[in-house]
Amino acid sequence: MYEFAVTPAVTQIRRRGVTITEVAPGSLGAELELEPGDRVVKVNGRVVRDYLDFRFHTGGETELTLDVLKRGGEEWEVEIERGEGEDFGLSFENIAPRQCANECLFCFCKGNPPDARPALFFRDEDVRLSFLYGNYTTLSSITDDEMARVIEQRLTPQYVSVHATDLKVRAHLLGVDEKRADISDKMRRMMDAGIEIHAQVVLCPTINDGEVLRKTVEDLAAEYPRVRSVAIVPLGLTRYNTDERLTAVTPEWCREVIREVSAMQRGLKESLGTNFAFLGDEIYLRAGRRVPGRSHYGDYPQIEDGVGMVRSFREEFARLTRRLEKSAPRDAAALHGTILTGTLFEPVLSELIADLNERFGTRLKVTAVENRYFGSEIVVAGLMTGECVEAARGELEGDFVVLPSTAHKSDEPVMLDGTRLEDLERRLGLPLRALDFEGFARMVAES
Ligand code: SF4
Numbered sequence: 411m412y413e414f415a416v417t418p419a420v421t422q423i424r425r426r427g428v429t430i431t432e433v434a435p436g437s438l439g440a441e442l443e444l445e446p447g448d449r450v451v452k453v454n455g456r457v458v459r460d461y462l463d464f465r466f467h468t469g470g471e472t473e474l475t476l477d478v479l480k481r482g483g484e485e486w487e488v489e490i491e492r493g494e495g496e497d498f499g500l501s502f503e504n505i506a507p508r509q510c511a512n513e514c515l516f517c518f519c520k521g522n523p524p525d526a527r528p529a530l531f532f533r534d535e536d537v538r539l540s541f542l543y544g545n546y547t548t549l550s551s552i553t554d555d556e557m558a559r560v561i562e563q564r565l566t567p568q569y570v571s572v573h574a575t576d577l578k579v580r581a582h583l584l585g586v587d588e589k590r591a592d593i594s595d596k597m598r599r600m601m602d603a604g605i606e607i608h609a610q611v612v613l614c615p616t617i618n619d620g621e622v623l624r625k626t627v628e629d630l631a632a633e634y635p636r637v638r639s640v641a642i643v644p645l646g647l648t649r650y651n652t653d654e655r656l657t658a659v660t661p662e663w664c665r666e667v668i669r670e671v672s673a674m675q676r677g678l679k680e681s682l683g684t685n686f687a688f689l690g691d692e693i694y695l696r697a698g699r700r701v702p703g704r705s706h707y708g709d710y711p712q713i714e715d716g717v718g719m720v721r722s723f724r725e726e727f728a729r730l731t732r733r734l735e736k737s738a739p740r741d742a743a744a745l746h747g748t749i750l751t752g753t754l755f756e757p758v759l760s761e762l763i764a765d766l767n768e769r770f771g772t773r774l775k776v777t778a779v780e781n782r783y784f785g786s787e788i789v790v791a792g793l794m795t796g797e798c799v800e801a802a803r804g805e806l807e808g809d810f811v812v813l814p815s816t817a818h819k820s821d822e823p824v825m826l827d828g829t830r831l832e833d834l835e836r837r838l839g840l841p842l843r844a845l846d847f848e849g850f851a852r853m854v855a856e857s
Pocket residue numbers: 411510511512513514516517518519532533534535548
């Protein structure tokens with residue numbers, strides 16, 4: 411996963427305990443004189459490796475003993491009695507992710523420009539991040555300790571990149587031997603312990619599509635509801651991943667996949683009451699088809715993987731329109747600017763924005779930003795870079811530019827190629843607003 415999902419502490423040296431980064435004023439932590447830089451090493455005699463351990467060991471306990479290593483080197487033993495559910499008011503350092511031991515054919519690292527920032531080559535494979543953020547792991551190198559932790563701490567659900575249940579195919583895709591590729595026992599152990607699994611298939615033309623995909627979906631569906639859903643997303647090839655074993659995705663291939671998976675879904679809906687296996691939005695859009703309706707997705711089990719995002723966006727947009735009908739913007743015509751998006755989503759967004767302009771008088775324009783950094787095959791908005799945006803400068807209109815908030819790091823205004831938003835704003839000569847949908851809706855409603 412790209413670091414946009416979570417900031418990997420690549421350079422962080424593993425030390426004992428977990429470091430406190432903030433203490434809320436007036437909180438229990440402040441009362442105990444805990445400070446940023448202190449490390450909590452043990453809770454009730456149990457070792458703390460990260461904030462998940464802290465959360466787990468303190469959860470539900472009212473009498474606690476914390477072993478704390480003060481930032482000055484002093485060792486404290488802090489006895490605490492707290493009210494039920496009373497929060498410590500502490501924030502902790504990020505989890506330092508564990509690295510994967512695979513060599514996937516389609517790994518994003520192989521798709522990076524050689525001079526990309528080192529952080530973009532970090533291959534995280536961490537069951538903790540899977541639980542916390544929905545990052546996928548292959549489980550192929552999960553240790554016994556990690557497995558025990560998932561079960562003991564109930565780190566459910568887990569998001570697992572299965573790709574294929576055919577072992578030969580899975581081993582080929584992951585670049586590991588068949589023994590390591592075989593995760594059936596590991597999945598079973600998790601499921602038997604009540605851990606739910608959401609599976610993912612990165613679908614590669616001619617490798618794990620067709621009959622292999624049919625078998626994968628069938629095998630996983632046999633475990634429903636312990637395996638809750640399967641997301642099927644297409645291979646993304648940048649101009650740097652030129653591995654000859656990979657075949658690029660085409661609109662015809664997408665249409666064939668839709669045809670095959672729709673047939674499977676009909677059967678699954680009948681037998682399980684859910685479509686269970688969901689295609690990524692990209693497959694529909696590349697095929698030139700409309701994404702399915704709301705009811706297709708149930709509770710959107712894998713929306714973060716781009717499955718149902720377009721449908722959900724359309725719904726949010728419809729809600730915004732209804733709100734504006736009741737309370738129209740005061741000076742809509744003054745809202746004159748350009749919204750940037752990826753080439754894949756541009757037709758959908760253009761249609762919605764054209765409707766908004768017509769109904770309410772806003773003057774917004776949508777511009778598709780071609781991905782020059784990774785190559786034009788990369789069509790999603792979240793991977794656009796500062797260089798790509800600058801190249802689209804001639805197409806900007808109005809008084810400001812809206813950038814999707816997914817195009818910069820979640821905790822810092824920096825884009826994938828290292829461009830800082832304030833520098834980009836200066837180079838564009840226009841105010842830049844990095845907005846998620848909520849921010850966009852507020853901007854329109856308050857205009
Ligand atoms: S699991 Fe595969 S795709 Fe993910 S980081 Fe490792 S090698 Fe890359």
